[in-house]
Amino acid sequence: MTIQTRRERERAERERLIVTAARQLAESEGWDAVTTRRLAAEIEYSQPVLYSHFKGKDAIMAAVAVQGCADLAAELRAARSAAGTAQEALAAVGEAYTAFGGRRPALYDAMFTHRVDLPFATAEAPAPLRAAFGELAQAVAPMARPGDDPALLTETYWAGLHGLVTLMRSGRLPAEAHQRRLALLVGHFAASGPA
Amino acid sequence: MTIQTRRERERAERERLIVTAARQLAESEGWDAVTTRRLAAEIEYSQPVLYSHFKGKDAIMAAVAVQGCADLAAELRAARSAAGTAQEALAAVGEAYTAFGGRRPALYDAMFTHRVDLPFATAEAPAPLRAAFGELAQAVAPMARPGDDPALLTETYWAGLHGLVTLMRSGRLPAEAHQRRLALLVGHFAASGPA
DNA sequence: CCCGGGATTCTATCAACGCTAGCCAATCTG
DNA sequence: CAGATTGGCTAGCGTTGATAGAATCCCGGG
Incomplete structure (x- = not known):
């Protein structure tokens, strides 16, 4: 053998x-x-x-995307665990996510923009994908209000981050105000408790 | 002549x-x-x-995108003016936006996904683009808290909607929960006043 | 009425793309 | 050492976006 x-x-x-x-x-x-x-x-x-x-070029891109998700998960985890409060963790994860998208645009496109036949929202999704989403979820879950589905809230926050990254990268949003937009997004998703 | x-x-x-x-x-x-x-x-x-x-295929796509923005602006305007309260207007515009993205995916891609060299966030942007953004802005502006830049808040809300549309369309988010995600997004951007 | 000149449209072609068929050689088996 | 099999390479197919140069049309002047 x-x-x-x-x-x-x-x-x-x-x-x-x-x-x-x-x-x-x-x-x-x-x-x-x-x-x-x-x-x-x-x-x-x-x-x-x-x-x-590989079956074709798309399959190669998918493999790259899975690798990229592992990287992203690691960076999200690092950002989250370095933060103190839950609010800070939410902001840190958002910052890490958008920074990743800006710093590695090609990788980001393979992961989240390019059409690819990877199972995403199911249990059969590759482990790195679920890991990256899990990091987001752990940061978002504490913000869920009574009755909110934490997974859905995570997906919604993710959509906000994804929109910021892609619209900025394609020139639809001016880059210089990114930090303020991110702060607005985080502010609206952070627990609404304090007046 | x-x-x-x-x-x-x-x-x-x-x-x-x-x-x-x-x-x-x-x-x-x-x-x-x-x-x-x-x-x-x-x-x-x-x-x-x-x-x-046209200079090339991309320029043709850009022309189609401008047309599409005019359509989107009209649909957003209709949704907004049919709504009663400001909160309802915000929700209606979000619903109309995501519905547009789901109903006309090719048009949406030309407008907001495909790389295209149209000026977007500047004063030289084609009128239909500014019109569509203006519709969003009019729905979002009443939600701005003191100190918030309404334009930036609009961009952030837009990013959320865009993320929902693109992630769902590419299979990253399951379609069946779209309404609930949209409700979460709208809920987090609506004026935070009422407990 | 007819023909030259200028703009305009078409035929033909290019280089590059993803992908596949079929040969050829190196390797393993008996 | 001969035969079978695996695996990589050369060559090519069909399409793509884009371009060059021939051909055609059409208007205006003789």
């Missing part, structure tokens, strides 16, 4: 190589630069090898 | 024909079906005529 396992190991390693190369290329030059030919050249193989690992 | 004006009139008419054909094709079969060849066949001209009117 050792020979077969070696083959499988090499194959898995090459698959990681593909995803990593796609990710780096996308982050440095944008997804338009990630063509199958360019990617093949990058990994020093020919084009068709890509198709022995 | 009559002959030249006739030429210009015919030319302008053909330009409208291009935009209308692109819009109809996109709405019925999606933007992927809008290729320059297909579009040329639709207007019964050859491919290169398109490039004598």
